Amino acid sequence: MATINKNLSVYDKSTLPSAKDFRFGVVVSEWNDNITEGLYKGAEEAFLDNEVPAENIIRWNVPGSFELIYGAKKMLQTQKVDAVIAIGCVIQGQTKHFDFVCEGVTQGIKDLNVQTDIPVIFCVLTDNTMQQSIDRSGGIHGNKGTEAAIAAIKMAYIRQQASLTHDYVQQNLLTSGAIQLDEGTPLELKE
Ligand SMILES: Nc1c(NC[C@H](O)[C@H](O)[C@H](O)CO)[nH]c(=O)[nH]c1=O
Numbered sequence: 671m672a673t674i675n676k677n678l679s680v681y682d683k684s685t686l687p688s689a690k691d692f693r694f695g696v697v698v699s700e701w702n703d704n705i706t707e708g709l710y711k712g713a714e715e716a717f718l719d720n721e722v723p724a725e726n727i728i729r730w731n732v733p734g735s736f737e738l739i740y741g742a743k744k745m746l747q748t749q750k751v752d753a754v755i756a757i758g759c760v761i762q763g764q765t766k767h768f769d770f771v772c773e774g775v776t777q778g779i780k781d782l783n784v785q786t787d788i789p790v791i792f793c794v795l796t797d798n799t800m801q802q803s804i805d806r807s808g809g810i811h812g813n814k815g816t817e818a819a820i821a822a823i824k825m826a827y828i829r830q831q832a833s834l835t836h837d838y839v840q841q842n843l844l845t846s847g848a849i850q851l852d853e854g855t856p857l858e859l860k861e
């Protein structure tokens with residue numbers, strides 16, 4: 671469904687898991703900061719609206735959207751977070767640079783989701799015009815930052831539940847005697 675038919679800021683709190691114990695990293699590009707600040711505001715307000723303590727929202731700035739990849743990688747490597755949001759706004763200029771920045775940041779964030787255990791949420795506008803970006807960062811189509819925060823809460827919960835299931839299976843295998851551990855040997859279940 672195209673954004674034009676969906677308000678990015680609409681969500682039903684009653685359908686969301688509790689987020690009060692989660693910690694979130696937000697990496698924000700300084701390019702087009704008139705837009706990225708609006709996206710960050712949308713994300714921050716959604717987190718606070720869902721009882722995320724302000725001190726559990728860690729914000730870092732990077733120069734441009736291409737640097738979101740490295741910023742998100744260092745965020746999840748060095749901060750105890752349950753999900754990271756990468757916020758950027760890439761607007762078509764006169765050259766093909768737009769294509770390469772968009773493709774690079776898209777692939778880079780995808781790679782982080784594949785290679786690490788922390789969800790990284792893609793909150794990068796890739797627009798033809800500044801007006802399209804304005805419309806999607808608190809304008810007539812809502813705020814993609816809000817959408818990203820809701821996605822971050824949902825993905826942090828999925829990660830938490832998956833971890834609990836993993837621990838539960840491990841414990842059951844141990845207590846049932848299905849497997850035994852030599853002294854000090856960590857249990858690694860086959861994926
Ligand atoms: N034109 C835009 C850029 N370009 C800068 C790159 O993201 C990057 O910072 C530079 O190539 C140095 O590595 N960045 C945006 O976020 N938005 C743009 O519209």
Ligand SMILES: CC(=O)[C@@H](O)COP(=O)(O)O
Pocket residue numbers: 760761762763764765766767768769771
């Ligand atoms: C996405 C960009 O890097 C772009 O806005 C830069 O503009 P230009 O293609 O005119 O150099």
